[in-house]
Amino acid sequence: MKTSSLCKVLNTERIAEDIYKISVTRPVEWKEIKAGQFFHIKCSEEGKSYLRRPISICEVEANQLRFIVRKSGKGTEALCNRKVGDDLDIIGPLGNGFTPTGEKILLVGGGIGTAPLVELCKTIKAREVKVLLGFRTEPYLVETFKKYCSTVEVATEDGSFGVKGYVTALMEAAMENSPEMIYACGPEVMLKQIQQFGKEKGIPTQLAMEERMACGVGACLVCSCKVKAGDDWDYVRTCKEGPVFWGEEVIFDENN
């Protein structure tokens, strides 16, 4: 039987505009935590936000967990405002996580979608790991990635750091050393392009998807992701069958 966990906030640090690194204690019950999994966090105790918010694991340590959170609405704002010493009510780890495979791999992250790739980068046993990161303007986590892999390239939309443009523009060049796998997390437009790219180049992709959630554990069916099912399609649960999907299965809606 799973138990509820109160994790004490150990540290909260603003690492870029509206981006916070939050470290909490790791309960002993949470033995295995895989990159790409998420935790479902009660951001506010008082009702400022009502539903829990899904937040990916960014880094797993022996005694602590680290999340990177973007202040974007009521819940994440309450979360980023939590004080050191507060107890956070968290359930997890949830979802499937990435499937580490291959010797030469490419990680592509966009914005806050860079966060779950840190733990992947840190734990994956590939010979060559290349990381491409895209941001609108101010980059973050770049130094963290550099600790764990050989090559980190950055693109920013306004050119304020690294190459000017979208992160996907860096992908063609990254083909030089023929990666065997691409892992990606970021905005839907980016994932769609990577899916297409992988298909064209014949490289398998894994995409960490986002969808609005309620329960986070697979019971309520609000978080459906459209995937191929033979000749037909099906809705599966982003929180349970996902959030990581193989690029070839995901069906992106036209109008998004």
Next chain:
Amino acid sequence: MKTSSLCKVLNTERIAEDIYKISVTRPVEWKEIKAGQFFHIKCSEEGKSYLRRPISICEVEANQLRFIVRKSGKGTEALCNRKVGDDLDIIGPLGNGFTPTGEKILLVGGGIGTAPLVELCKTIKAREVKVLLGFRTEPYLVETFKKYCSTVEVATEDGSFGVKGYVTALMEAAMENSPEMIYACGPEVMLKQIQQFGKEKGIPTQLAMEERMACGVGACLVCSCKVKAGDDWDYVRTCKEGPVFWGEEVIFDENN
């Protein structure tokens, strides 16, 4: 035009079980504040409680205000848990306050109803002020009253302090030096007895009434108090025409 006021919490002190003394900064706009008036306080910023809560002024200082709050529900709990340095959103002073009159006066307070009498005791210009206080068990504010008046008598229901019994039991003896006025605040049963007592002895009484409020300023009409109106009765607003009423006007409902 009245303005909004954020008052900084200067100090929060537990003075008895579930009873807290909260000191906040006094905004310069609030020039005159009368004993018996109240403030309407937004206890929680996050939605734990929604409506404001009416809290009487306990003590007015040049630069600060003091409230005594009993943790009894969602709002007062949030209020008592506020931290030093927090900004409290307060409107007020509201209501009419006590009418100080007479040379020999008697103050009767029950439970949390003792709080508004402190400021009255402190500011009233009577020659003789006698204070009777009643509590269920643990008394509070007794030393504070002693600073401002000659006689303070205490009754507790379980006899753990002072006389055992209700505070009204002390009233007969207090008649010795023939008070000209009685001011009272406390539970409805107590106020009802004091009204009756005053009537019998021919002593005018002023009673600080409590009623559930929403707006606190006289606009919503939820806080009605039943009062005499010639041969008939009328509902008036506890927040505006009250909370202090002359004993002879108030009509207590039978079933309460």
Next chain:
Amino acid sequence: MKTIDMAVDLKGLTLENPIMAASGTFGFGREYGEYVDLNTLGGIMVKGLTLEERKGNPVPRVAETPMGMLNSVGLQNPGVEAFIQEELPYLSQFNTRVIANINGNTIEEYCRIAERLSDTGVDALELNISCPNVKEGGVAFGRDPEMVYKVTKSVREHTNKYLIVKLSPNVRDIREVARAAEEGRADCLSLINTLIGMAIDIEQQKPILARGIGGLSGPVVKPVALRMVYETAQTVSIPIIGMGGISNPNDAIEFLLAGASAIAVGTANFINPFVTAEIYEGIRAYLERKGYTSVKDIIGKLKF
């Protein structure tokens, strides 16, 4: 700062801006007049009036619920005559629309109040056919399309004033009721009045409100109110005044997008007496940021 036109046109009634105070939450303007300049409001819907003075319901009349409240005031008011003599002169000083919220137990009573107000300075009548806190009449009128049609039509025949019909959310289908009011020749619809709710004190094992049930208002009702305003806007061609839980500029803009030509703020005044002014400023800032020049440009502009 670009000039932004905040005026709205309710087809027969123009407001300097779309922000109004909701009936029963703003008294006759005196109390909140100490907190906000009444000249800056588009309109004030006064406390519900009846033909004769009414004392209202016993207390407790209010209970708090999660992000909302229940009330059972029961139309305590001094009567239409006292309103005209004592309150209207005060309200008429301001550059704001004064809307009389009228209530009756019978169609005839509605008509008589309407008639009495016809030669006064009120700018409009708001027919409250949906107050859940009076035993007779009220609820039945507002819940049945047939009755809504009848009472609207009758009052219409007794007054030339701009006529707003206020709809109850406690109905099967708001569109049926809205259509009925439009057919009865209402000039405008306002919605929603309160949902009906209850709260129980488990220690005493009795309802918190003396009357047992009461009207639910505040942020809790917003999703329902917004849906009803949207559905109504899709159904009728007369203008709509949207209300129900509006507490900040964001909420107000949602209602405008959904098709309300103006909005009213009720319960939120109790929490923040300055809220109407903040909503005005917030809508202005939104329009400016989005490059609009008039608030009219967003009314009903939901993309769906």
Next chain:
Amino acid sequence: MKTIDMAVDLKGLTLENPIMAASGTFGFGREYGEYVDLNTLGGIMVKGLTLEERKGNPVPRVAETPMGMLNSVGLQNPGVEAFIQEELPYLSQFNTRVIANINGNTIEEYCRIAERLSDTGVDALELNISCPNVKEGGVAFGRDPEMVYKVTKSVREHTNKYLIVKLSPNVRDIREVARAAEEGRADCLSLINTLIGMAIDIEQQKPILARGIGGLSGPVVKPVALRMVYETAQTVSIPIIGMGGISNPNDAIEFLLAGASAIAVGTANFINPFVTAEIYEGIRAYLERKGYTSVKDIIGKLKF
């Protein structure tokens, strides 16, 4: 610790305790089975079933509102046959009542699902005539007393299973609808299903839900649900399962006092997966503190 009898009798269905999981919020029990021992629940109302598999609505299917949420799942489910083959055997392992929530577009469909389930191990059927998230049928059935009577009566004739009819709150008068279901020979009523609401993203100027509107649930609906349970309990003589916003023992006790013989917990599971167990303990503690020996002693005991 005194022994307190937590069993309740729904006149034809007994529950070991009055705490159930509400349909659509608890899947088929597997997920929350990892958090709470399913044997400790009085019953589980499974996700709404249709005759054929249903994919449900496009996403987004959820929006947060103040102290509540909107959903538009649209009855995504594997179909009644797959339920019987793949889910029922799992659920039948536990010492808890399994209630199949059934949904149709026509009366005939309801009857066919009921029939199909009649020879299975489900303990009861819950007729969902009130789902706001399917275009055809659903809403119309639940909002009209005449239709409620018809569908209840027809299903009754096609099954011997204990029959619960789940009422929609989006009606003019819950008593009319409750009476209709009772006359159609329902064994029990469950209420409320979700209110209908909407939320708008003002930046994109479109509804947050892909379908525009959705069902409102969570603490926000509690005052309305409690009032409706109370009104229904005053009206019918069959037992009631109360639900709508129940999030803690206090809420559950309010519903029991108002006249519900059992309660179901929905949205609150999403916030706190242990909530059903906490409610069980809380009710127990309340009964003990107040000196009761059975939970039956407080059902309908509101003093009013």
